[in-house]
Amino acid sequence: MRGQGNPELMRQLMTRLEQASGLDRISDPLQRALQAVVKPRTLRDALHGVPTGHAVHPALASFTLGSLTSAAILDLIRGQEVPATTLVGVGMTAAPLTALAGATDWSELDKEQRRVGLVHLAANVVALGLYGGSLLARLNGDHSRGRMLGFAGFGLLNASAYLGGHLAYVQGAQVNQAATELHRISDGWHPVADVSALPHGMPVSRSIGEVPVLVYRNGDSVSVLLERCGHETGPLGEGHVVDIDGDACVECPWHGSTFRLRDGLVMHGPAGSDQPVLRTRIVNDVVEANLP
Ligand code: FES
Incomplete structure (x- = not known):
């Protein structure tokens, strides 16, 4: 049995929104403006979640929405004006940072994702x-007006959360696209390349079954990373190798996410998570890789 509501209508609405090219007249210049304003790479990386290896917008959004949801519940209970006001204040304080992190992620998405975003x-x-x-109304003592405006904001915020869920779970925005590739590799050791044929300090593209991988030899050690970038599946095999603090890293040719070649650590966003790395061993001059 299908769920309640009208799922067909919702699907059609979301498809129309994804295809609403008229929104690009606002979206494109806004994207450029955001990229110009949030320019320092350290700031961009922090807002994408690079230091923690996780996107930060969902955590901040949970905090903001949680505070405002709690305020809405307290608004239903008589005599809870002060804690409800406090929670609205907390939510409003967290909102700008939540919005900035979300907008920074948004500025690196593709057109259809940006329309929904x-x-x-x-x-x-x-x-x-x-x-x-x-x-403002609550601070001026007009709590019934404060409640009304709060409920209106709460309804809109939840409708907007539906769109945020669509972006992440249907359109796959800012989720680690590489993680699912791992499921396409069977457990066990897979031959990947002859060690003696690998160049030193230069990644090469190979595949395990139908899954492309990047093989990087540095002296006697060899690392094997998934080749499709975790941000939006860009081809890391076509990326530049850059040196960061003495470590060779590969820079994605699509949006510049940068991963350390020896262990997949994300060094720069927009990817917020590390690039998956396989376990390796060398048997009779052949590099073999297995699931992490
Ligand atoms: S696909 Fe966007 S940075 Fe790689």
Whole structure:
């Protein structure tokens, strides 16, 4: 039995939104403006979640939405005006950073994802405007007005959360695209390349079954990474090798995510997670790789 509601209608609406090319008139210049404003690489990396190896926007969004949801629940209970006001204030304080992290991720997405993300962003801005009015009213002692504006903002925020879920779970925005590739490799050791045929310090592309991998030899050690970039499946085999703090890293040719070749550690975003690395061993001059 299908779930409740009208799933066909929702699918059609979301498909139309993904294909609404008219939104590009706003989305494209906004993308350029964001990339110009959030320019320092260290800041961009922090907002993408590079230092922790996880995207930060979902965690910040949970905190913001959690505070505002708790405020909405308290608003249903008589005599909870002060804690409800406090929680609206907490949510409003966390909102700018949440929005900035989300917008930074958004600025590296493809067109269809950015169209959905643009409406998600616009709905959040209006919702936070309503919450701003709500907070002001509460601080001025008008709690019934504060509650009304809060409920309106809460409804819009949840509609917007649906769009955020669509972006992540249906369109795969900012999820580690490489992780699913691992499921296409069977458990066990797979021959990948002859060690003596591998150049030193230069990654080469090979494959395990139908899964492309990057093989990197540095002296006696050999590492094998998945070749499709975890950000949006860009071909790392076509990327440049760059030196970061004495370590050879590969820079994705699509959006510049950079991974350390010896262990897949993400050095620069927009990818927020490490590139999966396989276990390796050398048997009779042949590099073999196995699941991590
Ligand atoms: S696909 Fe976007 S950085 Fe690699």
